[in-house]
Amino acid sequence: MTPLLLIEDTPSLQMVYESVLRNAGHEVVTAGNAAEGLQKFQENSPHVVLLDMMLPDRPGLELMRDFLDMCPKTKIIVVTANGSINLAVEAMRMGAYEFLLKPFNEQRFLHAIENALQDAMRLRGDPAPAADTGPLREFVGSSSAMAEIYGRIRSVGRSMATVFVTGESGTGKEICAQAVHNASHRASGPFVPLNCGAIPGDLLESEVFGHLKGSFTGAIADKPGAAAVADGGTLFLDEICEMDLNLQTKLLRFLQTSTIQPVGAPKARKVNVRIICATNRDPMEEVRRGRFREDLYYRLHVVPIHMPPLRERGDDVIEIAEDALARFASEENRRFTGLSPEVKKLFLRLPWPGNIRQLLNVVRHAVVLNEGPVLTLDMLPIELHHEREKFAAPATSAAPDRPHVTLGGLVGKTLAEIEQLVIEETIAQHGGSVPKAARVLDVSPSTLYRKREGWNGNGRG
Template structure:
């Protein structure tokens, strides 16, 4: 990973290069924007340290070209103290950060290192998404978001092991799909995959369902019967809703896991089995342990390789990808001709919270296909499946909003928030600053608390406050110069 220093003053470039070298990084130096673009087009640089006042062109022009050609590099702008306004313009144009001359060594090294790390993460994310999108299947899942890409990688990793897997996630996120994907990706793929929903079986029958029974063990036991554990021998046993098991049965399950032996209800004999355990719950298992509803020793026996499935609302563009997938699938099944969704319908799909996750979407799209004819799912049709139009603040476009909008921050348990009235028709940066500063006031001046409330990084808030302070410092100077 290299840094390109674009600076026409050789003494300054030498100092920057020395600091970067001391920090264990490699740098190259050019004096003009033309040379910089030539180097960047050849690749190999993570960060460009860009002076705005170059002999052949303005540094903002270099940035514009970087953005237009989508060159994979993070830009750190270096500017004189009298050009803060220009630096702010550079930040708005996509710069990662800016430095004011003279630049302290610590500030320079920290900023460049952060920029390198950011570019490295971007490259990893792009590579992960590329490898995921190029694969023929996503283990039975649909979606290529980073959240799901992490799940796919985890599935591939745990499939190589025989250790127990604990899958968590809200109802409808695809926990059984995940369990079956682990099985199919493992060396046990050709052996049985036996799913058992612990919440769907009467409590007095669940032990028999897991371990089996002998004839006469209880009323209705007219013959010997193998349980799920025996049927899954040499394969995978999936115990869904594991937290629904009673404590007494949890003890028997723990004994089974420790000994790998099955004892049928009503029998004294033991049978050795080789079973890979995958379990799942829509609860927080650690909270269940703390509440005394789930054995701690069983939790640690099962919670060896955890996989957390993200809710649909956290999967971004996967929402539309899934919706189109289900629309195509159900249209084919029902003999309907649907081509897709209208723009407004897509807005509604994206704004919906999807409390039932993928299962809710699957049912909703099937309902729409059965009750309507194509070629397009319109916004009005979504009312049939109790999906309301998104509130004005949820739309991706502001064109349909009134000239004034009332925005109320989410409740955080600290009492009611004050109301903030925003007048639209202003630049986004102005509205953003008003929201941030109002939230800081409501949080008693605490930036960490503000960051948690707005769900942004605290460093983002510190950087913005630094930019705003610099703008306010430069404005009187510019006014004085103008007069």
Template sequence: MAPIAETPTIDRAAVLLVEDMPALARLYIETLSKVGIAVDHAETGAEALAALAQGRYATVLLDLNLPDMNGMDILQHIRDQQIPVAPIVITAHGSVNTAVDAMRLGAFDFLVKPFPGDRLTVTVRNTLERMRLQREVDAWREDLGRDRYYGFIGRSPTMQAVYRIIDSAAASKATVFITGESGTGKELCAEAIHRRSPRRDQPFIALNCGAIPRDLMESEIFGHVKGAFTGAVADREGAAVRADGGTLFLDEICELPPELQTKLLRFLQTGQVTAVGGSRDRKVDLRIVCATNRDPAEEVRRGRFREDLYYRLLVIPVTLPPLREREDDVLLIARQFLHDYAAEEGKTFGDFDIEVAEDLQRYAWPGNVRQLQNVVRNIVVLHDGGRVSRAMLPSPVRSLIPAAQPSRPIELPPPMPSGATSPVRPLWMVEKETIEAAITACDGHVPRAAALLGISASTIYRKRLNWEAEGHD
């Protein structure tokens, strides 16, 4: 196989020409090179198969009559091996049947010898453009279509943004600062960063700074030597040493006492650990990921968290959205929990009734994913059946879904003078008309209407309930 000197290419896509006649091969190569398309040439089917195995070509110009095999066999090989290449078949024996057979095997286009140079150029350009667009679509589908990601469940745009940050940050050693309400999955995020990183085979050590007594915190992080304090009967490695080579996750970082914040700052600057009661420093190589459910900037303003430590930690911020802002993720997560817990408990649940699905979507979930998880587990443990009915919802959730209330009189302003009209209408009326018009335009599909309006589906459900309760239906 003779590679042609590389020239500026369209999207840097490479073309493999499979042609056993040298004169024709030179003609095709010269024609395509003039428009900046680089071509590699294979004279036999065996050379073509070896070249295709490299997986670097966007398209292949394939003569069907080769000295060692039929071009159809190469098409079949491309299809069987799912090689991402768009074949263009070239033959001097064109017929409708041959074209149909080639297209059935995955050929993108069909050229019958002899053909003009501009026909070749246009065909190859179109094929390369198609492959470029296909790569973009595949990339977007992979990036935006993920509904599972290292333990996370969710396909909403806000979660896709979180996945992209983790993808970008994982390979670095830079400190990650995760914020979000309780129950949004901060430790899951830290684990995803670790599992996505080159440190994935090294330790992941998690430490909850809010669950450790104040006087033991330093020892838990940095370790201690025998006799350092009452009860220290032996040397003990801290979390920082156990995480050497891997990731140290400090959850609820804002709970650290001020004196320990100073020591943590020194550790971040030097990378050296000094055990409590010890005199020797130990160098460690680890990545710090921290999290809090508080507003760290507010903690700094109130003097409860060191400003220099805050900015030392705030290299890559990740904000996990509350469940109420994740649109249709609620049902996706709930159904996964239902499936898992039903299998675990030996129950027959398969899905939620329609009204229950609507209830779950409109509920605000102040406890986020953790609360949803507990609600579904409660249902599965205490009930059984093919579908979850509204009667099975635990009282905290069921009681917070308001029932329709009787209409009550609305106090109207004094009537306008005869013949006069007011240019101002109540805000709820304008809002209701806009939302209902969007739902009608979307054939009753509330999530689609919500997306067009730039709000979440749960917002629409809550507003509808409020209008009903206030007699605005």
């Protein structure tokens, strides 16, 4: 059996770590400084190294770089204190497998070692695989911007490191979190998403950590919190910057101790949970404004992943739209086969402020209200029609009772006249169906019926 290499300069900690590892059945070789560690590494070729970042004779980051240069497959678990977490973050970016923040519990320690050994054994003797940057099954899109995301997810998936996902609303942050979970050793365990911005502040602690029956008014039964439900898996905290400062303190304690104490419970208990969090805000700006704890930020912001907006993903917008069109057509029993060239051109030019969520909404809208077979410009929602005008030929004629609405044709009209033109045009584009037009305009059908009756009564219908 190839031994583990433990490099720790504090004799008492070296003894504790070595004892825990040997009691768990591992063979261990120890070193007290960088020079001795490098010698032991060359002599034993360990598959897993436990490396303290603060060594007396040389920075741990430099030593780790040497190890990875000599054997890129080595799984290096770095150890650091609270005050040096930035070193751990840098180590993860340089290729460390995992990091442990002192003080850590035995369960977390051994779990990290076991994960590293499993990966090392899987790769032992195999040729180094080519870097895989192709799309993950959770995503659609092959742009260079996303290839970097796919590589980062694959890299971090196997570790226990906390992942902090940022990006505009609708860019796929939860899908990213799910992909990290699926790429990890925890894939068979639960993935528990919790939107911190959608839960009232006074209920959020109970939602995260749970409560006991009778612990507060309305607690009519015991409730396991999301952290307990995620035991053995991943807890995804979406919109983390919405979390109350008092609860941030409890979350920090949870991250440091891996223990939870439900509201009303007499004592805490251990859980084994990986944390992934996300926000559409700038987390560092939230720290500067005093709305997010700095120590919690550095504890969570270990491996950052920034999801690019759709407007920066090039042809991905067409791939996503075509994939969505096929899925929605199947769900709605429609006969769509693809996008028209004009729609593709428009989609590539739109800024998509709502990102993927907006694009999916547009495609579903077209599928629900039309039969196909090709998605054309006139099937798009009314809010995109002004963009359509950039590509449509000028109208040569229009029926007097239903003039075609163009942007130029609205200039000089009153708001009431513009409203009538838009409503009548929308109804006409949907075969005279008031309910379908109401759905597009996001109003009730009764509102449209009432307006049309008023226009007819005034001789304008």
